Amino acid sequence: MMATIQEIALGKLQDELEQNQNVKDKLDGKTKNQTLCETRWFSRASALSTFKAAFPVIVSSLEYLQSKGDGKSGVQLSAILRFDFILPLVIVNHILEAIVPLTSMLQGVSCDLVEAVNECQTLIRVFENERNDIAVFNCLYDEAVELAEHFEIVPSKPRTTGRQRNRANPAVVGIQDYWRVTLYIQFLDHLLNELRDRLVNLVERFLAQMLLPNNLKSLNRDHQIRIFRDYESDLQSEDQFLLEIKRWVARWDIYPSKKPDQLCATLEMTPKELYPNIFCILQILLTIPSTILLNLSTSAKKRI
Known part of the structure; x- marks a missing residue:
């Protein structure tokens, strides 16, 4: 054949x-x-x-x-x-490579959400520094120009006019500045907003990870109150929640050998009728990581 x-x-x-x-x-x-x-x-x-x-x-x-x-x-x-394909390829590749460790952590079998937020805040600092350092963009631009020259592609930008409705039309001089403002900074700003909204702003909700049996030794009164405040609309009274916590801690002190080490396994071993508040919190927490990543990835795809 x-x-x-x-x-x-x-x-x-x-x-x-x-x-x-x-x-x-x-x-x-x-x-x-x-x-x-x-x-x-x-x-x-x-x-x-x-x-x-x-x-x-x-x-x-x-x-x-x-x-x-x-x-x-x-x-x-x-x-x-085309130059308007090659430059975004270089820029987006550079930015997404920096996110790989965080996404790998979030999508792992065992995920420390609090530590993931810490890493997210580190990434935000890195991206903010790169956004404000024009040398970073200049290096990426030079890399794209070098790749384009290999195929005899001349750097260019869309035609701009005094009045533009359907695409960015910033008051900049030169091709390089145009792409820095309309592509590089726009994409970084979008990504920074997404990281803050999807992860950093949920840091209080992630404290519920302290309810996992292996983390109970670090669970203090302040953690308990903060967890209740963030999930209050889905729970019973504060007194009932705090009493439930006391029994929950005692339960895993009695059966230390049976402690689950992952969120899903913990939920499966939590009797809903005995610990309704904790069951509810774990159930909500279990849905957060995949939802965040799906929304974050879909939103970024629209920009790419």
Whole structure:
């Protein structure tokens, strides 16, 4: 059976990857492009990194497909061989790579949400510093220009007029400043707002993680009151909640060998009729991480 054009092109792609030592070094052992995942930023960052590293080889393979009569390849080439594609690729790849450790932590089997908030605040500080340091953007811009020059693509920006309704039209001089204001700063500001809204502003709610049996030794009166205040609308009275906490602590002192070490397992081992308040809190807490990541990823995808 004769090989299809796509199969031939895939073979050519693999051959070129083997022959292009520079690209191989950048790929760091990865040998194929990855599909984007709707809800995992780790996958999105990895896919962008692979695509960017293999960009010259991908272009060559698409050109080969086009020469064999594949019409879609020509459309794809036209879409990626543009400065307004290459610069966002470089910028977004740089920004998402910094988020990988945090997303990996949040999507792990065991997730310390309080520590995740601490890391989120660290990321916010890093992004704020980079936003205010023009040298960071200049380096990213130079990298994009260098990649574009390889394909004889001249840096450009959309035409601007005195009055513009359908796209950004800032009062800037020059192509580089245009992209810094309309792309780089806009994306960073959006991401900073999302990180604060989705994680940092929920720090009080994450204190409920102290109710996990392995964390009870660190649970003090202040924690208990703060947890109750944040979940108050879903709970019974404060006195009932605090009494429940006393029994909850005593329960795991009696059965230390049976302590679950994960949130889901703790919920499964919590009798709802005996500990209705704690059960309710754990149930709410269990829904937070995946909801945050889904909303955060979907929102960022619209910007990308």
